[in-house]
Amino acid sequence: MKIKSFLSALSFMCVLVVGVLTQAQGASPLNIVLIVADDLGARDLKSHGSDLHETPHLDGLASQGIEFTRAYSAAPVCSPTRASIMTGKNPARLHMTTWHESSMNGPKLDRPMIPAVSEPNLPLEEITLGELFKDAGYHTFHVGKWHLGEASFFPEVHGFDVNIAGHHWGAPSTFFAPYKGVVYGTMRYVADLHEAEDGEYLTDRLTTEAIDLMKGAGDHAFFLNLCYFVPHVPVEGKSDYVDDFASRIGPDNRHRNPGYAAMVKSLDDGVGRILEWLKRSGKEENTAVVFVSDNGGFIGEWDGELVTNNEPLRSGKGSLYEGGIRIPWFMRVPGIEKPSKVDVPVTTTDLLATLLDLAGLQYPASDGESLKPLLYNKEFNHGKLRSLIFHYPHYYQTTTPVSAIIKGDLKLLQYYTPQGLEFELFDLLGDPNELKNLAEERAIEASRLHHELTSTLGEMEAKLPRTNSNFRNEKK
Secondary structure, three states, rough: OOOOHHHHHHHHHHHHHHHHHHHHOOOOOEEEEEEEEEOOOOOOOOHOOOOOOHHHHHHHHHHEEEOOOOEEOOOOOHHHEEEEHHHHOOOOOOOOOHHHHHHHHHHOOOOOEOOOOOOOOOOOOOOOOHHHHHHOEEEEEEEEEEOOOOOOOOHHHOOOOOEEEEOOOOEEEEEEEOEEEEEEEEEEEEEOOOOOOOOOOOHHHHHHHHHHHHHHHHHHHHHEEOOOOOOOOOOOHHHHHHHHHHHHHHOOOOOOOOHHHHHHHHHHHHHHHHHHHHHHOOOOHHEEEEEEEEOOOOEEEEOEEEEEOOOOOOOOOOOHHHHHEEEEEEEEEOOOOOOOOOOOOOOEHHHHHHHHHOOOOOOOOOOOOOOOOHHOOOOHHHHHHOEEEEOOOOOEEOOEEEEEEEOEEEEEEEEEOOEEEEEEEOOOOOOOOOOOHHHHHHHHHHHHHHHHHHHHHOOOOOOOEEEHHHHHHHHH
């Protein structure tokens, strides 16, 4: 058992007491199914504008439930966002600002700026969703991608009773059984998937494992953290799906990768199977289902083909432009029958408080807020205009080190350069594609947002990039 501080122990006791009281009063505990896609862009669903992908189950979940139309991942890459989901904390506060393998390797010294040091493992001292639900008496299941640390930081030590396929790598070498091979120069494998027949597809298998765990829970309340590896590279879809999508691509298609389209379809199939099982078992009457992605779509190449396209949103994974952090986010909550679209900006740091609040459980203070009032059309955040903070002090193919703040319709990006800070200001209402930089034209507002961003990052003790003097000297 982990050693917790007095406040951590107190918060656990509060959760447990509330859970016990809820069951004592005869209320049926609310099951939670959280489904996280990997690298699924905001424009990758048919209902969101894709001219190739087929996503009937996700489109149905969006149209029949609650859709957050301005949803953001807490970071433009996977590990920091997943840490934000587990803890409700901003990645800048956690000092987890890039993916695990990159954090393990440390910052490279071949650029004008030295990226910030990033924590590779989710600290054991952090209170997670798994622990909070477990202490409330829930069965806690993790299935699929984890990517939050080495073996001593796997889901089992962060509150999950069961961990299937969760490890430290960010992607499998292959999506086909036996799920092992060389990728990025190293041998990788997906553990715990026994008796897999050659050719079995990973997304299908993870769905089966998740359903079996829910079946095994019986009448006991459960929290399922189902994290698919798709549609992250390697781009590998089932051959019949790939062939079908390849035959549909014409000269005017914006989405043009049949392998990626096949992976998105398999993701949709998996979500459909989960929803169908909940319906057939009667569990949908007391199960909340949440679907999100961990960051925007990857716009680089795999095997010489562009992976996806986030247009009209600017850029993609790794960037703090909209294409890098805008994500699909849908919810279905028992008792809320009327479909709705919520245009309030939300972020994955809000998930911890929201899920616990929906279950009637207390939750610790965090950087996120419960979105439950929004689901019931009540006042949110006491009517205040809140700010969303993003911090990616690293390089990626789509960006240089950058932080950002969104407040209302305004968004400020703050780039770190050897010459000092450089700013871009966008009005997301009038310019959702971020084409016109208003930093000089609206300098007062840009300055106000800069000061708030800098102050908040300071309060979080965020790690910042540094000027690389050796790089500058070498270039003289």
